[in-house]
Amino acid sequence: MSPLHVPWWLPPLLLAGLCGLLCPLLGTLLVLQQRVLTTNLMAYSVLPGVVVARVLGLPPLLGGLAGSLGSVLLAELLIARRRVVAAEADAVLNTVLASSLGMGVLLVQGLDLPVDLDGLLFGDLLLSGPTDRIGVLLTLVLMILLLQGQFERLQWLGLDPEGAEELEIPLRGLRLTMAALTALVVVTATAAVGLALVMALICAPALFGLGANISLARSLRSASAVGGVIALVSCGLALLLDLPPGPFMACCCLPLLLAPSGRG
Amino acid sequence: MMCVKRGRSGHRSSGLLMAAPLLQAHQLSFSYRERPVLQGINLALEARSCTLIRGDNGAGKSTLLQLLQGRLEPDAGWVRLAGRPLRGQRRRLALVAQAPSLRWHYPICVADLVGLGCTGPARRVERALEQVGLTALARAPISTLSAGQRQRALVARAVARQPAVLLLDEPLACLDATSRLQLGTLLTEQARAGPAVVFTAHGAIPGSFQNLEQLHLHRGRLIREELR
Numbered sequence: 106m107s108p109l110h111v112p113w114w115l116p117p118l119l120l121a122g123l124c125g126l127l128c129p130l131l132g133t134l135l136v137l138q139q140r141v142l143t144t145n146l147m148a149y150s151v152l153p154g155v156v157v158a159r160v161l162g163l164p165p166l167l168g169g170l171a172g173s174l175g176s177v178l179l180a181e182l183l184i185a186r187r188r189v190v191a192a193e194a195d196a197v198l199n200t201v202l203a204s205s206l207g208m209g210v211l212l213v214q215g216l217d218l219p220v221d222l223d224g225l226l227f228g229d230l231l232l233s234g235p236t237d238r239i240g241v242l243l244t245l246v247l248m249i250l251l252l253q254g255q256f257e258r259l260q261w262l263g264l265d266p267e268g269a270e271e272l273e274i275p276l277r278g279l280r281l282t283m284a285a286l287t288a289l290v291v292v293t294a295t296a297a298v299g300l301a302l303v304m305a306l307i308c309a310p311a312l313f314g315l316g317a318n319i320s321l322a323r324s325l326r327s328a329s330a331v332g333g334v335i336a337l338v339s340c341g342l343a344l345l346l347d348l349p350p351g352p353f354m355a356c357c358c359l360p361l362l363l364a365p366s367g368r369g
Numbered sequence: 370m371m372c373v374k375r376g377r378s379g380h381r382s383s384g385l386l387m388a389a390p391l392l393q394a395h396q397l398s399f400s401y402r403e404r405p406v407l408q409g410i411n412l413a414l415e416a417r418s419c420t421l422i423r424g425d426n427g428a429g430k431s432t433l434l435q436l437l438q439g440r441l442e443p444d445a446g447w448v449r450l451a452g453r454p455l456r457g458q459r460r461r462l463a464l465v466a467q468a469p470s471l472r473w474h475y476p477i478c479v480a481d482l483v484g485l486g487c488t489g490p491a492r493r494v495e496r497a498l499e500q501v502g503l504t505a506l507a508r509a510p511i512s513t514l515s516a517g518q519r520q521r522a523l524v525a526r527a528v529a530r531q532p533a534v535l536l537l538d539e540p541l542a543c544l545d546a547t548s549r550l551q552l553g554t555l556l557t558e559q560a561r562a563g564p565a566v567v568f569t570a571h572g573a574i575p576g577s578f579q580n581l582e583q584l585h586l587h588r589g590r591l592i593r594e595e596l597r
Contacts (some may be wrong), residue, residue, distance in 0.1 A: 137475060260485060264477060267470040271440065272460045272486050315476055319510060324476045 114344050116238065117230035117297075118337060121350060123241040124297040124306060125336025129328035130248050131290045132311030133321070134283065137263035141308060142195055143177055146202040148291045148300045150176030152209030152225060159218055166240065169292035170285075176205050177284060228299030228351030230340065237296040244293045247286060252325065255279055260321055297336075302355040306332060309358035316364055331361065389452030391416045391565050392462075392534045397436055397446035399429070406432050408589040410446070414534065419560035420567045421574065423594070424586030430569040431467055433586065434536045437567070438464040450533065463527035467538040471523070473512055479522050480507040487529045497529035500555050502548070516543040524552065528559060535559055537568040541575075553577030 135144050154172015155165045180201040184194045213220045224232060252259070258279050261269035269276050294303050314328025335357050343353035390413035397410040406429040414420060424430045435441040437448055439455040439462070450458050477485075484494040498504045501521040506514070514522060520543050527535055537556070541549050553575040560566045560580070574581070583594035 137472070139472075257485070260477070263472065264475040264482075264485070265469070265471045267440070267466075268486070271438065271462075271464060273457070274486075317476070319476055319478065320481070321476055 114341075116235075117233060117344070117350070118340055120233050120238050120241060120297050121230060121336040121340035121354070122333055123238065123245060124294045125310075125333040126329050127241060127245045127248060127290060127332075128294055128303065128306040129310035129314065129332035130245075130252070130325055131287060132307035132332075133314055133325050133328045134259060134263065135287065136308065136311050136315060137321070138283070140283075140287075141304075142198050143180070144287055144291065144307065145304050146176055146180060146198050146205070147173035147288055148295075148303050149202045149209075150205040151292055151295055151300045153205055153212060155225065156209055156212040156216075156218060156220060159220060160212075160216065166292055169295065170288050172205070172209075173288035173291055174284065176201055224299070225295065226299050226301040227349060228295065228297050228302060230297055230350045233296040237293070240293040241297070244286070244289050247289070251282065251286060255282075256321075263321070297340075298351040298354050302351045305355035305358040306336065309361040310335060313361045313364050335361070389449075390414060391451060392437065393449045393452075394437060395446050395449075397433075397443045397448065399432055399436060399441065399443050401432075405589055407436070407443075407586075410589075410591050412437075412584075412591060414565040414567065416533070416563055416565055417560055418565050418582060419556060419578065419580060420565070420582040420584060421578070422567065422569045422584045422586055422591075423571070424569070426571075428586040429589060430586055431538050433591075434464060434538050434567065434569065435466075437534070438462045438536055440464065460530075461533040463530050463532035463535050465520075465523045465527045465535075465537040465540060467542065469523060473514070473519065475511065477511055478508050479503055479511055479514070482511050482522060483526045483529050485526075487526075489529070489531065493529050493531070494525075497525040500528060500558075501525040502551055517545060517548055520544060521548060521552075524555070528555070531564075533564055535564050535566045537566070539570060540568050541570050541572075546575075549575045550577045553579075 135141050150172040151169040152172065154168040154170070154175070156168070157172070158165050158168020180198050183197050183201065187197070189197060210222070212218070213222055221229065223229070258274065258276060261274055262276050262279055266276060291300065291303055294306065298306055310328040310332035313331050314324040314326070317323060317327060336354055339354040339357040340350045343350040392414040394410055394412040397407055398405065399407045410433065422430050422433065432441065436443050439448065439459045448455055450461060480494055480498065483497055484491070487494060495504070498507055501524050503518065503521055503525060506518065511519070511522065520540065524537065524540060527537070540552060544552060554577045556566050556568065557577065557579045585592045585594050
C-alpha cells in the first residue's frame with residue numbers, strides 16, 4: 106500500500122467533521138438573530154437553484170447560492186408588500202419554502218433531469234469529492250474571519266440592533282454578509298447532510314452551546330466542538346453500520362436538546 | 370407654542386431666542402398613520418438640567434423621546450443638538466426605552482452589556498454599575514435579571530456612555546422603593562455632572578429627584594408645570 110494511500114472512509118469523515126465545526130458557528134449567530142426560519146427557507150431553496158443551474162449548464166454551487174438568496178429576497182419582498190407583522194412573516198417564509206421545494210421537485214421530474222434528489226435532500230458523503238471538502242473548508246475560514254473581524258458588530262446584530270442604530274453603527278453590510286455566508290454554509294454543507302437535514306446540524310449544537318449562556322465566544326466554541334464530535338461520531342457509526350450518514354447525524358442531534366439550559 | 374425653560378443657574382433661556390441650547394426641538398409634529406400625536410412641540414434643554422415629562426397613556430411621551438433621540442423622524446419641525454442636526458451625533462444622546470428591543474436571552478453578562486458601545490475606560494462601567502446598585506450582578510447573565518434589574522442595567526448602560534443628553538422613558542416603572550430613590554439620586558447627580566436629563570413618568574416621583582423641571586404633555590402639546 107502506498108504511503109499516500111487515503112483510506113476510503115477518511116474523506117467523508119473529514120467532510121462531516123468540517124461541517125460539524127462550521128454549521129453550529131453559523132447556527133449560534135442565527136438563533137441569536139432570530140433568523141432560523143429564514144435559513145430553513147434558504148436550505149430548501151437550494152434545490153430549484155441547483156436544478157436551474159443544471160439546465161443552464163452552470164456550476165451547482167452557483168445555482169444553490171442563487172436559489173437560496175433569491176428565495177429570501179422573494180420572501181422579503183412579499184413580506185414588505187403585504188406589510189405583515191412578525192408572526193405572519195413566518196407564514197410567508199413557510200409558504201415560499203414549500204413552494205421552492207415543490208418547484209425544485211417539479212423541475213426535476215418535469216424536465217426528467219438526472220439529479221440525485223435523495224443525495225441533495227439527505228446528503229451522500231460517499232459521493233462527495235475534493236471540491237466539497239475545499240468548499241466547506243473555505244467557508245469555515247470565511248466564518249472564522251467574520252467572527253474575528255466583526256465580533257462586536259455581530260454582538261450588536263444579535264443583542265440590540267436598534268441600539269446599534271442609535272449609536273449609528275452600520276449593520277446593513279454585516280446583514281448582507283451574513284445572508285451570503287448563510288447561503289454558502291447551507292450549499293456547501295448539503296453534500297454532507299443534505300438540505301433537508303442541515304438545519305439539525307445548524308441548530309441543535311447551537312442550542313447546546315447557548316445553554317451555558319455566559320458569552321457569545323464561549324457559546325460559539327462549545328457549539329462548534331459539540332457539532333464536530335456529533336458529526337464525526339455519527340458519520341463514523343453510520344459508515345460502520347452501513348446507514349446513510351445525513352439522517353443518522355440529524356437523529357444524533359436530537360438528544361442535544363435534552364441538555365440543561367443555564368437560562369434563569 | 371413655545372416652551373420656555375430655565376436652567377439650573379437660573380439663566381432664562383428660550384428654544385427660539387437662545388443661540389444654541391444643548392438640545393432643541395422646533396415645531397415638532399408627528400402622526401401615527403393619520404392620527405396626530407404631537408403638534409408644534411418646542412423644547413430647549415440646557416446642560417445640567419433635569420426635566421420630567423408627564424402625560425396620560427398614549428399622550429405621546431415615548432414618541433417625543435424617540436423624536437428627540439432621532440429614532441423617529443418628525444412629520445414637521447426639527448431637532449438639533451448643540452445647534453447642529455442630529456445626523457452624525459445621535460450617539461451623544463442615550464435613550465433608555467420603555468420597551469427596548471434588546472434580546473434578554475442573549476449570552477452576555479451584565480458588565481459586558483453595560484460596556485458594549487462604551488468607548489471609555491473600564492472604570493466607567495464599574496462606576497455605572499455601582500451607581501445603579503448592580504455591582505454584585507456584574508458577571509451574571511442578563512437573562513437571569515428581574516424586570517427591575519433589567520431597567521437598572523439599561524440605565525447603567527446609558528450612563529456609562531456619558532452622553533450629552535440622557536433620555537429615559539418611564540425609568541421608574543418596575544422599580545422598588547429603594548431603587549426609585551437610588552435612581553432619583555443618580556439622575557440628579559448626572560444632571561449636575563453635565564448632561565441634560567429628560568425622563569417620563571406617570572405616578573409619584575421620589576423626593577431624591579432635585580431641581581426638577583416639569584412639563585405636561587396633553588393633547589399633543591407640551592405645557593409647563595409648576596417648578597419644584
